[in-house]
Amino acid sequence: MDEQPWSRQRLRSNNEWLLLERLRAAGPASRAQLARDSGLSKPTVSSALAALEQAGLVREAGLLAPERGRVAVLYEPDPTAGYVLGVDIGRARLRTAVADLSGRVVARVDVPNRGRSATSVADAAIAAAEETVAEAGIGRADVVQGVVGAPGVFDPDTGRVRYAVNLPGWGRPGLFERMHERLDIALSLHNDANLAALGEYAFGAGTGSRLFVYVLIGTGLGMGVVADGKLFAGAHGAAGEIGFLPLLDASALEGDGTAPRRGMLxxxxxxxxVVRAARDFGMRGPLTAKRVFDEARRGEEAAVAAVRQEGQRLALVVASVSAVLDPDLVVLGGGVGHSADLLLATVTETLHRLTPLRPRVAASALGEDAVLLGAIATALRGARPAVFERRAVM
Structure with missing residues (x-):
C-alpha cells in the first residue's frame, strides 16, 4: 500500500520528463502530436503538460491551424526556467558566457588575461563571470550549473590541476574552491581541449561523427576524443594529453636526457x-605565430617554410592518433588551428605518404569559441535534469 502513491508519483514524473525531452529534441508540438509520438494517452499528455506549465518548464509557443479540425495549441520548453555559465580560461584571454536552457547565449564577456599569478587569474575569471551574470539580468540563484575550461587535468581528490604547464601556478590547490565559493554556483572544472571537442560535437564540425578527435594547437597542444557523443577521458582524466607523446629524435631531449617539461610533442x-621554425628559416624582428601565418599568406618564403613544417608535424600527430583511435574526423582548432586553411593541404598530403589510415581532417567550425561553447554544452547536460527535479510538480 505504501508503494502505490510513490509509484504513481514516479510514473507521472517520468511521463513529464519524456514529454519535456521530446519537445526539446523535436521542437514545438501539440497535445495530439505528443500523444502520437510518445504513445501516451491524450488525457495523460494533457495532465503532464499542465503540470509542466505550472512548474514553469513549458510554455505555449503558438497555434497550429490544420486544414481540417480544431486549432491546436503548440508547446515548447521554457528556456528561461534556468541558466548556465561557461568560462574559458586561456593564457591570453578569459571568455565567459551565460546561456538559457535552449543553449542560446544571452550575455558574454571577453577580456584579456592580464593575471600575473594563478590567484589573480582566478579572481579575474570570477569578476568576468559576475559581470556576465549581471549583464544577463539574472541572479546567481538562476544559474543552475557552471563549467570552467582550463589547461590541465583537475584532480577532485587533491583539488589540484595537473599538466597545466602553460598557465604558471595553476596547479596550486585551492584555486577551484576559491572560484566555487566566490561565485556560489554549482561549478565543475574541465580540460579545455575536452570541452572544445564537446563544443565542436554539439555545435560545429563534429556533429554526427561516430568518433572524432579535436586537436587544440595554441600555446600548448591538447586533444579531446568524442565517441558516439560521449567524451573519452581515460582512467585518470588525462586521455588526450598528446603533448607528452615522445619523439623518436633524441635531440629533443633536454641536456640531462629528460623530455621538456611541457612535453616533447x-x-x-x-x-x-612555429615561431622558432620561422627564425630558423630566416625571419627577423618581433615574431608571433599569428604574424608567421599572416606573412605566409603573403608568400614570404621563410614563413611559408615554417608553416609547411608545422603542417608536416601535425600530420605525424594525426597519423599517430589514427593508428590508436581510428577516428572518422580530426578537427584542428586553437590559435594555430585558426590558420588551418594554410595547414590542411600539407597535413593531407603528408598523411597520405605516412599511413593508409586517413581520416578526414577539417578546420574547427567554432574557432576561438570552441572551449566556451563546450562549457555551455556540458553545463546544459547537468542543468536540464537539475531544473526538472527542482521545479517539476511531484
Missing part, C-alpha cells in the same frame, strides 16, 4: 614551435 608543434 607540444614543444615541437605548438605556437612557439
Amino acid at each position: 607540444e614543444d615541437a608543434v605548438s605556437a612557439d614551435a
Whole structure:
C-alpha cells in the first residue's frame, strides 16, 4: 500500500520528463502530436503538460491551424526556467558566457588575461563571470550549473590541476574552491581541449561523427576524443594529453636526457614551435605565430617554410592518433588551428605518404569559441535534469 502513491508519483514524473525531452529534441508540438509520438494517452499528455506549465518548464509557443479540425495549441520548453555559465580560461584571454536552457547565449564577456599569478587569474575569471551574470539580468540563484575550461587535468581528490604547464601556478590547490565559493554556483572544472571537442560535437564540425578527435594547437597542444557523443577521458582524466607523446629524435631531449617539461610533442608543434621554425628559416624582428601565418599568406618564403613544417608535424600527430583511435574526423582548432586553411593541404598530403589510415581532417567550425561553447554544452547536460527535479510538480 505504501508503494502505490510513490509509484504513481514516479510514473507521472517520468511521463513529464519524456514529454519535456521530446519537445526539446523535436521542437514545438501539440497535445495530439505528443500523444502520437510518445504513445501516451491524450488525457495523460494533457495532465503532464499542465503540470509542466505550472512548474514553469513549458510554455505555449503558438497555434497550429490544420486544414481540417480544431486549432491546436503548440508547446515548447521554457528556456528561461534556468541558466548556465561557461568560462574559458586561456593564457591570453578569459571568455565567459551565460546561456538559457535552449543553449542560446544571452550575455558574454571577453577580456584579456592580464593575471600575473594563478590567484589573480582566478579572481579575474570570477569578476568576468559576475559581470556576465549581471549583464544577463539574472541572479546567481538562476544559474543552475557552471563549467570552467582550463589547461590541465583537475584532480577532485587533491583539488589540484595537473599538466597545466602553460598557465604558471595553476596547479596550486585551492584555486577551484576559491572560484566555487566566490561565485556560489554549482561549478565543475574541465580540460579545455575536452570541452572544445564537446563544443565542436554539439555545435560545429563534429556533429554526427561516430568518433572524432579535436586537436587544440595554441600555446600548448591538447586533444579531446568524442565517441558516439560521449567524451573519452581515460582512467585518470588525462586521455588526450598528446603533448607528452615522445619523439623518436633524441635531440629533443633536454641536456640531462629528460623530455621538456611541457612535453616533447607540444614543444615541437605548438605556437612557439612555429615561431622558432620561422627564425630558423630566416625571419627577423618581433615574431608571433599569428604574424608567421599572416606573412605566409603573403608568400614570404621563410614563413611559408615554417608553416609547411608545422603542417608536416601535425600530420605525424594525426597519423599517430589514427593508428590508436581510428577516428572518422580530426578537427584542428586553437590559435594555430585558426590558420588551418594554410595547414590542411600539407597535413593531407603528408598523411597520405605516412599511413593508409586517413581520416578526414577539417578546420574547427567554432574557432576561438570552441572551449566556451563546450562549457555551455556540458553545463546544459547537468542543468536540464537539475531544473526538472527542482521545479517539476511531484
